[in-house]
Amino acid sequence: MGIIHLWLGLLSMLIVVNVCVTGCLYAFKNQFSEFVNREKIFVSENSKRKTVDEFQQMLSKNGSDLKSIMIPADGNRSFVISYTKNDVDFTAFFNPYSGENLGAPNVGNTKFFETVLDLHRNLMMGNVGRQINGAGVLMFCILLFSGFILWIPKKWKQLNQSLTVKFNGKFQRINYDLHNTLGFYSFLVLFFIAVTGLYITYPWVKNALIVSMGGDSISQISTSSEEDNSAFDNLFNDMLNRQKEKAQNVEKPVSLQKILDETQKILPYNAVTTLELPNKDNPRFMVTKINTDNFLGAMLPDQISFDKKGNLKSQELFWDKPLNKQFTSLAKPLHTGEILGLKSIIFYFIISLIGFSLPITGFIFWFNKLRKAL
The missing domain is CATH 3.10.450 (Nuclear Transport Factor 2; Chain: A,)
Structure with missing residues (x-):
């Protein structure tokens, strides 16, 4: 584990530092935009x-x-x-x-955050950079696991030493404690952030996560079955209905307030609400409400659609979805920390700073050992 931890750490160090720093910056994009505007x-x-x-x-x-x-x-x-x-x-x-x-909103900071996101996702190198980034983050996942194994105290009386930083010690001791202790406290959240990032990069990670939550694998989706045929029929019928609705002429436009009032009856809570009007691609009124009426205050999307006459056509409520689809709809805010608003963004920011520090403190620890050996 020590050898694996060392070499994977050296190989992925720059990637991890880049991902953590750019992630810290991009996490506050919305807050910075709000400040400017x-x-x-x-x-x-x-x-x-x-x-x-x-x-x-x-x-x-x-x-x-x-x-x-x-x-x-x-x-x-x-x-x-x-x-x-x-x-x-x-x-x-x-x-x-x-x-x-x-x-209009001031978008002067947009270019900066686009560059940060490009660095975070693919090192500004397109698909090649995305694969390099993915490989580095995959190594980081293994590093977190091997680091936890190395952290486990050999004796129970050493447990307190593994959970605290001896700030009155020498520099080498403080550096080691920071790497060892902060790595332990943050490894589960860092692992979760890394895996949700890999979910976006690698289809096989996405497939594994969806299957683990009760969904069908990508290979099984194409397998013909009675259930699949039923699902296809429902999808096909929905497409036909939408085509008919596009050609539908409404003499008297429906009241937008009526749409919102009907939505409120189904989703009776106060929340950020977005109403999208029918367009050439979608013939329906789409209403999305971000439900925060839960124990943690997580932002969970509920969506309802109406036809041009104001008749209810569909509703996709977060708590009615199976676990795999709930995760799919929340993958991005779970990865960025936006799921709980500012409090979780700040928490992710602190964890990402720790993630940024781990390769640096690890390299210093290794370099000191190497210098003494020479």
Whole structure:
């Protein structure tokens, strides 16, 4: 285990440092964007918000077509509205009380975070970099396991020593304790972050995780069976229904507020709500609510669709999905730490900083031993 830990650590050190640093930076993308756009995002809370129908009418008078509207759960935040005018797409913040267009979001930081994400995913080297990154993270998973084996005290009386850092010791001792102790405290979360990252990179990891949660493997999905045929028939019928709905002419447009009211009856909780209007690709109204009404406050998506007449067509509620599909829908926020909002992002940030430090403290420990041996 010591030999495996040493060589895999040397081989993957730069990859792990890069992934952890870029992950730390990218985790705060939304918070940084909110800070830059704070004057447009936060508004003075008033007595009553304008309805979505009023916003649609206001845009229509201006020669614009509403595409989607994001309604925050908090009353002191502005609406985010996407619309089309003269075949050009726009997204802007709107005051929910006065209806004032507060302007488009400032995207000056977008290029920076795109570069950070490119480094995080594939070292800015396309698919080749993605494979190198994947190999490095796979080594890191083995490193975490071998590190845990090496951490296990040989005697129970040494357990306290393995769980604490002796800050009054010499530099070499402090460095070793930081590597050994912080590695133990963080290895489970780091392993989880690494595996969810591999889920995105390698199909075989995705397949293994889905199967372990009760889903069908990729090879089994193509196998013909009565159940598969039934699922295919349902999918085919849904596609046919959508095609019919595209050709459907509605004399009187359905009220958007009615859509939201019907959604509230099915999902009776206060949450961030996004309403997408029918378009050339999708003939239905799509309403997505982010449910945080649970013990941990995790952000769980519920989605409902309506046809052009306002009739309920489908509902995909998070708690009704099987475990494998629940994980699939949450894979990204579980990997980034966004699942619990700012508190989990900060927690992931601290864990990623520890992950960043492990290759450095490990290299220093190895280099000191090598220098003494020479």
